[in-house]
Amino acid sequence: MTDTLSFADVRAHLLARREIALIDLREEHPFAQAHPLWAANLPLSRIEPDARRRIPRHDTLIVLYGEDDAGEDLVPRAAALFAALGYTRVHRLEGGLEGWREAGGELFRDVNVPSKSFGELVEHERHTPSLSAQEVKALVDGQANVVVLDARRFDEYQTMSIPTATSVPGAELVLRVRALAPDPATQVIVNCAGRTRSIIGTQSLVNAGIPNPVAALRNGTIGWKLAGQVLDQGAVRRAPTVLGEAIRTQAQADARGVAERAGVQWIALAALHSLEAPDRTLYRFDVRTPDEYAAGHLPGFASAPGGQLVQETDHHVPVRGARIVLADDDAVRAPMTASWLAQMGWDVHVLAPVDAAAFSETGAPGAVHSVGAQRYRRPYEGTDAPAEAMQAYLDWEFGLVAQLGRDGTHHFRVI
Template identity: 65%
Template sequence: MTATIHPRDVRAALLARAEVALIDTRDEAAFATGHPLFAAQVPLDRIEVEAASRWPRRDGALILYGDGDEEAAAERFRTLGYGDVRLLEGGLAGWRAAGYEVFEDVNSYAKAFGELVEHRRGTPSFSAEEVQELIAGRADIAILDARRFDEYATMSLPGGVSVPGAELVLRARAIAPDPATTIIVNCAGRTRSIIGTQSLINAGVPNPVRALRNGTIGWTLAGQTLAHGSEARFPEVDRDLADEARRRARHVAYRAGVRQIDRHELSAVAADATRTLYRFDVRTPEEFALSHLAGFRSAPGGQLVQETDHFAPVRGARIVLADDRGVRADMTASWLAQMGWEVLVLTDLTGASEAGDGGATPPRGPHGRYRRPYEGTDNPAAAMQAYLDWEYGLVDQLARDGTHGFYVI
């Protein structure tokens, strides 16, 4: 039988900022019905595929719970060489019985953090109706879509340009060179719009910047028409704009307490066998495929902030980011630091010669996947509104949970 650990000891470890790898072995749809804030999800049949990249330290403690398959999951991890596997005493029911919070949906703590940012900073926004009026009136605006390109191509605002989140500070001035142009940042729901808008504000971009309140969900609920199959991508930037963006991003990262390291210092960090280390290349997937540093995995910055629980499921681990422009790493790092991570930016990318996918984990299929209310074009209005209502309540739920350790600069 696998040893157990009481929920209060897991909570104590979270509060102490120790490394905690809390793993939910149910499928994603079940996971979305409720889980501890910092739990990460992997189904039984994906353990062998995902374990090495998501839980890279084989002697780190793994804490499992599920729906009756915990012992089988524990055996799979042990077979892969993980030496300290435990079960959450009482499982999810035990967590609830201890009086601790359970969060719905996926990527919950990143979404909760985004709500906290808006709550603390008053991130400005326009309603869907206001943006529609600006478009109809041919106002001087630039609509920047902060999602992945495939999401943008599926459905987007009329006239929007694909600028995935980490690219915003680097590219915005090339798209809207006139400081009088109002920049509107949108995503499908709320989080990436809030983080993207606040990124530009934090970086001191001179343009007025607003989020599209509630994203394409809000647009749809307002009865307005979305575009499909759009292909407008961000432009390249000249050297002066890139240098300006780098200075702005470095200042933001400095305010957030992000440290910079070179290759020699990275070697010293990587040599610490007592800590889990994640190494992410936050550039676009296309740039990563052309050339990247050995040992780094592709995690475009906007998605890394949105899906941190998937990319880095060991809470309390170290994260090192790489980016030849610096801007994307610094801005991404600034958000991860505010989310309570120890994050460092690598300044020396010489020798970045590997090409290809870097050993990317094969993607999951549709089986067992939770259908997000902001995906696709055929979601019921009631489901979309319920999703927004859930997001609005996350700040209060964070306060009740008390383990998050977030701060907002």
């Protein structure tokens, strides 16, 4: 018999910032149709391979809910799996998803909702500058003094990109922008597929104080397609990997300033154990590129490129209230990533610079976003999404700030 926790119990934990993992056991597609803000999707089919990585502490408070397509309650089977893996504090959400709704709990659509709603809040509060697809196309076609930087993963960029765009995944922007736009008069445009990563990327450059005019491509490649404009496919332009000392030094100073304003703390490798406590979960992430991680990384650190970590925080860190420590080898990408996680209400630290020899482990990163059998097809991925689906997705994003206000558990604070 699995103990139950009510909507009020879960909400009290979230408001008090006590550790809790609210787990939706359904496959990703039904999860995307409706779930609480801080629910993390861990399908029943993925518990055995993924639970230890995603919920590392066995005495974490875990709350389960979910039914399959046939209406079968998944909690008993899931609770047995968690118990077999050694987890000791597994509970059922009283009334399940319907009980959450009936108790007045807000329900959200889509995936990575904490990050996407946070991005909308950033734009709402900071008035992040943006340009329409038509305005950006006119700049590109007119060969204006402009660079377009694509903040998504490289594989997403290759699938479809804005003409002339260069791949600069989110955490790389502050580190590499001065090499790509050395003239302070150059207009910098940041894009993603929809809105979140372009908003966060643009605001990162604004927060860091780069001298260039900066703007997001409003609504990303979705906006480009809805305007009837043509996207490139198979592009291979990437930011330079070798940077001048002056560029690196300026980026370090900029990143440290942003992180300090956000309340990020630094910690030495030798003191890392001080963040470990019997009742606290500690996630360790290397925010550099997957290729850099594979070539050598710190023992015990998982690969989570910074832009994607901010975009998919709920997947990487399903235990709300946990601690996070980030590492890089340049003192730019980790503090910039940490600045955003801190604004999202996470207890986050940056590892102080360590000797290069400490990056001793090699090997490709493991799976960071495995899903079950029913993957949710994002309206912004690929090149064949119907226009009405893309527009509906944008309309949904525009309403997220109001949903955050009704939910009231987010602890977001925009600097």
